[in-house]
Amino acid sequence: MSLPLVLGPFAMKLLPPRLNTRLQLRKKLRRASGFQIAIAHRLRQLNVEDWRSVTAGQSFYFSPEYLQMIEAAGPANLEPRYALISDDDGPRATVCMQIVQVSLDHLGEQRNHKLKVPFKERVLICGNLLSYGQHGVCFAPGSTPAELWPAVAEALYRTRRSEKLDGQTNVILVKDILEADKMPSACLGELSYSAVETEPNMVLTLPEGIHTHDDYLASLASKYRNAVKSQIYKPFEAAGFRIERLEQVTPFSARLQDLYLQTHTNAKLRPFMLEQEYWPALALAAAASIAFHVAVKGSQIYGFVVTLKDAETAVVWHIGFDRETAANGVPLYLRLLHASLTQAIDFRCRRVSFGRTALAPKARIGCRPEPMQIWVRHRQPLLNQAIGPLLRLIQHEDAPECSPFKKTANHSEGL
Template identity: 85%
Template sequence: MKLLPKQLNTRLQLRKQLRRASGFQIAIAHRLRQLNVEDWRTVTAAQSFYFSPEYLQMIEVAGPANLEPRYALISDDDGPRAAVCMQIVQVSLEHFGEPGKRKLKVPLTERILVCGNLLSYGQHGVCFAPGSTPAELWPAVADALYRTRRCEKLDGQTNLIVVKDILEADKEPSACLGKLSYSAVETEPNMVLTLPEGVHTHADYLANLASKYRNAVKSQIYKPFDAAGFRMERLDDVASVTGHLQDLYLQTHTNARLRPFMLDQEYWPALAAAAGARIVFHVAVKGSHIYGFVVTLKDADTAVVWHIGFDREAATNGVPLYLRLLHASLTQSIDFGCRRVSFGRTALAPKARIGCRPEPMQVWVRHRQPLLNRAISPLLRLIQHEDAPEYSPFKKDNQPL
């Protein structure tokens, strides 16, 4: 009997490994309430807000129409060890590229299983119980993803799995995915600001900047914003202005090249209610009209500059709405007592001038069809992403570590 070539035999063994049970107990659910929510809290307590039942159940009610949540709770005989947040998103060509400029009009749709959260940036797919060893549990995460994808056949084939926003600290523990036919691809980085010691107000932040950067903030952002008659206010009653927020969100959202989902109007008050004191909305106002908004979240020790929307016409006419909203969120982050501020992965240059540094992120991708999956890896290596420019806005003696 002729033996199989070594390379083919290795692939077959890896495929068998993918289909082998991890040895952990895995519960999979469409709704969080179908799981033991107290076990979920045991795993996720005091960790990211994005794993909290309050947030996840809010998404179930007020999340995007083309997004369906899935959950997995991984346990052993000693109790719950990991919580997995998944989303099945149905996308089409309408979700990609510049609106109105697509040459291809084929009604192509695809269901994608995402381990993570499309509404956020960061590793919000897997949460490990305190004291656990992530490298021991990632094979169980792969097991949960495989089982979830297989369960979806009755609702429609789910061909692609994406494990979203793997940070540097997650790369080695999740490396088992590479042995299970997943391919890694680097994405645009998350821009993160680490504030120098002794910064307790926005004025302290400005005092730590080199003079040319400090003068630029004052003369190019604050001065023209104020001169145009605008002011920045904290928004306490989100429900009363949801229509305004939605309009501004759409003006910003529809301009993006990648739009895998669209939030609805009821999302904004639902988010405010779910997050409570952790979240603050700021609005840019002229007279009684809102021209922009930004959402700032206190997520454990990190402040997240999250959703943003602004009036495109006013911005085109020279009002620095976007930059002023970023500084409003930065001010709130300092007020939260956070030294680490996550600004997200777009508009890398202006965020670098604020003092942010790039935090590399990657995704793991796997297609269910072996032949297509083999083609994915070289294609992913061709994907280019924007690199963050290098700036040193802080005084030499005040550079963050």
């Protein structure tokens, strides 16, 4: 029972104005938002044309082509859910959700686990575990996000409640909230969600006048330019490797999967695992907006990177490489990052999103950290009070200060 109902209207008037205002806001937010909300397990159960009317021209991650590809070829432990939010004038927002079942298998090497009891948890994600960025909520052009976030919260609540037949879903996580999303989504804080900072996304903003990778190298200070050539390109080529674009993905999907698993199994947190069928399905869904590049020696592939053109941003997305070869001194990972950067320039993108791992080498490329946070809530009030502080105790890497570009007015304006 909520505090306003316990106190009653007369007692509420006796409270300090600030507390009274907060409780009234909380009471308002805990009522139905007034929007029409349709929730579905599969995108085809909704009006796909209404969905497109909201998401057209926005991120690829909201497109029906991508979402239906995930339904068909996504991770086995991930179930999609969708919500379409409308008012009397039509569709106003879309919500992409994922229910993921996690266990100790997804939290690192089994032999290192200190827990000796079975652990399984169903988590409702607003967003996309396969990407980094705010890919949970898309607002129709002209909409005011702050007016629609209460409806998003209602959609999440209704979705969680509807999952009881399949098992209790205790945790809701709204992932990868950017700086611009913090204030519009602040109503979640009034609904007992906790804001927790995560690792930043490393983003490179290319200055005007860069049309090739050689232009990019020329824009670097000599110290960093020489390091790229002598520490990445030279040893890579001296070892007999070259970079090629993969025109046909299907014939090589087994090798891509093997390289992906070599990288994936080394991660500390791996809440999902992609399957071999995912790679050709992704290439088909994204079509001309995606490029697969591979590191090749002879006829053998030793590494790959996937680059996506997502509106005006290029995303350095999936990457995998042969760990034994890398351990022997071949800079596969760094060379693949530069292959993806080259493709981003070819895509005519000035903004390149490199993700939230390996912050130091990405800082040397010229990336700046873009802060991100999550909103998280547990359905049990006592556990919900603890979950935010506990998650804030997790240490995450801070990006180092690095300024690899020449000190020119042009580049300062570009940033």
